Amino acid sequence: MATAAKERLASLASHLASPSAPKPDWPRALEALKSAFPASQLSLDLATREKHGQSWGSLLPPSPPAAVVHALSAADVVAVVRIATSCGIVLIPTGGRTALEGQFTATCCSPLAEDSWNGVVKGKTKPGDRPTIHVSLSRMNQVLALHERDFQAIVQPGIGWQGLNAYLAERGVKLAFPVDPAPGSEFGGMAGVAGSGTNAEWIQSMEVVLMDGSVIRTKGSNRARTLGIITELTVRLAPVVPLKVALTSFPTVQQAVSTVVSMLSSGLTPTSLELLDGTSIKGLNLAKLLPDALPEEPTVLMRFSNPSEAVNQASLETVKAIVQREGGRELRIAKDDQENEELWKARKSQYWSQQLLIGEGCRTLITDVCVPISRLAEFVDRSEVLVHDSGCIAPIVAHIGDGNVHRAILWRGKEGETTRPREVETLAKKLVELALELEGTCAGEHGIGLTKRKYLKAELGDSTLALMRTVKRALDPLNLLNPDKVLFPEGEEQWA
């Protein structure tokens, strides 16, 4: 064989060799982990592994990892990436573990739970046949720098938004991270699922470890998603300025939506705009969280943050006129900071108070769709029929300015249950189908993870999914970084 041809074949062979992962070698990976990390950074005990394999917000069966590495630095993350890739072990980054869509649930390696779950083909994987390493970023929880005049903080991925706000308040800094996600959410995960409120673009740049062990910096974007492990973030902060909470209710959802559209059209810039339906308000009334009971009908809660009380007042005068014109009840405006907090409790306690609608054993599936605001009233009305037909109870909280609707499907669970009743699954599916029909999306702000994969084809089409797969393959050719999230394993789409 000529030398040129030989060289060509050798190059071909290495080309082919590179994209297939080595056969998982757990004993070797375990040895390497023990050499690389002290015992304080490596959890192998079942209790910790079980805790890390559990997703509180979803009903997915637990999937404890084979080991948890507690990273303290980007160098630690690079080390664990190198061990995972050289030993063929799946690697899943975790943090606050508040994800609702199975983002850190392993699809292939559940040594305790024998059950399969939605979207994963039953019987195709044996428990424990593919061990997983969790790399937890939670101990990387420092504020690295604060640039007050730039309205920026540089943080590690394991600090939560509450931790950052406490840090700022303790130092008397009049800045805060103003978005209001679930308690316990950490910045790494918030950037990973592109979680939002009414507000966009709060993550300005990131340091990310890729699966080839390189460390990159992104500029002006929160779009890295599952393609690397975030080790540092530059977070935008907002000034802390006079705040005012107000609420009112409406005979119909249609009127509530019209009011909100008129508010936004008039140039008002509320920092929050939340819609609670009558069922949600019923839960709040049962919880007696507010000094007096609210009318159990569609209610809009709003928050304004403006340079002065005068601007807040002028803004609320505009709101009052709009509410009156649209046929709403009288606008209730918090008198002072204490009442601001009291009224806002109606929003923040909705998740817990709604459980009183069912009582003991209440289970919850939080759904998360988004529709154009012009179709929001139609979504609420038509989904009301679906809920009624299902026999379920499903109160609404909607981030109405975004068209993002959460119906929490409630039911009384049985002890030890790890699957959802069929009617809950069916209702959740019908809500997504309705959102897609109304030109919406299957995932407003909680991401795709495992549970929403089955809707992406209808929403984005084959070409877009193929593009996503091409990019994933380019950046994670061994498919070891949190595999099977967002996209199904190739060829398994048809089982969804």
Add this chain to the structure above:
Amino acid sequence: MATAAKERLASLASHLASPSAPKPDWPRALEALKSAFPASQLSLDLATREKHGQSWGSLLPPSPPAAVVHALSAADVVAVVRIATSCGIVLIPTGGRTALEGQFTATCCSPLAEDSWNGVVKGKTKPGDRPTIHVSLSRMNQVLALHERDFQAIVQPGIGWQGLNAYLAERGVKLAFPVDPAPGSEFGGMAGVAGSGTNAEWIQSMEVVLMDGSVIRTKGSNRARTLGIITELTVRLAPVVPLKVALTSFPTVQQAVSTVVSMLSSGLTPTSLELLDGTSIKGLNLAKLLPDALPEEPTVLMRFSNPSEAVNQASLETVKAIVQREGGRELRIAKDDQENEELWKARKSQYWSQQLLIGEGCRTLITDVCVPISRLAEFVDRSEVLVHDSGCIAPIVAHIGDGNVHRAILWRGKEGETTRPREVETLAKKLVELALELEGTCAGEHGIGLTKRKYLKAELGDSTLALMRTVKRALDPLNLLNPDKVLFPEGEEQWA
């Protein structure tokens, strides 16, 4: 040879075959273009090709394409993509052609200009050795849908922001695209370079044709850049509400910046915040654009858009107090809409009026760096020294809320000149180096194109560039879509 081994080799061979582009076959491409498009959509005459090969805003030598295809639909774009890939011809999408950094200048095929230019290795390419097709999106200039209640318009890539705003005004729709880029900019290009003002995220989703001929949809992002050809965009619109323009000047840039930081810290939300330096104001005074001359010192122009005149008034009271505290001159507030326009002219006419500083034959290099706002005063002061030492004149317009500084380097050009004087090049380079030293970026909003490639390594590092190359290669394996932009040809970085 065993069958399995044969199959493997066949697969290896196809693996190797796919990523190398076919040798350019221009005669076949030309035939295919003539079959696919009527004469009205295919320009082969030199005058049109020369016009399309010319970048008005930069001094790059002209690079006329071998043909211009005027696409009328995504299907046309798919057709030209297929011809380009099957015949190995480079394809460059164009639109308003206002790009400043050589974004649509071919690096390899300049049949008229013999000269090479910055960043491209002299003598490595022969004129005309690699013909290029321009696919112009400018005739795809329709508004496809208007969703007033969703604050959205769906547009084709060839409509400009001015065209969209005229469309809305003609119909009495109280919405507008509020960002204020260069006249003639079209949405495809604006999304392509992620152009901005003080505002983020105005492009909400896109339809994009990829180089494999597939058509994808992106969600919530303007991040496709040069990896596909944009054929449709969903644009966010803002309500048209009471507007107020105000301006004031300061003894020092430091005071101007402090005022702006205090304004933003107080929760004010101006829609524009522009800094003009004394030299810029001198040009405006020469042009006699304003009823009376302004003091030739650092001047801040601001625009507010609020729900009511009352809110505008309350906001401007806050501004007044801050300006006074920081030692600024009296705040001049436009009395009415006519004066709003008059004062705003100071911003919009700055580019033309500054040419009076040089007079006839004035040439301009618009530079575009961005620094953290906390370093902005330092950037202005230190760059003043660089400008002085260079002997050039370089007035400033800065989008001060973003830290985005444009110095326009002015000089008197010679007839027919296609290169810049050495001192202009040197000053432009030093401005970027200073911005990077102050933790800024080499490109605020005009993109990288050809002319900023040489700074990316220092700014982003090798790992990030390698990642960008990996993604580019995954989506454009033949490297035929606008090659050599943003990234150098492999191995040519050292020539930069």
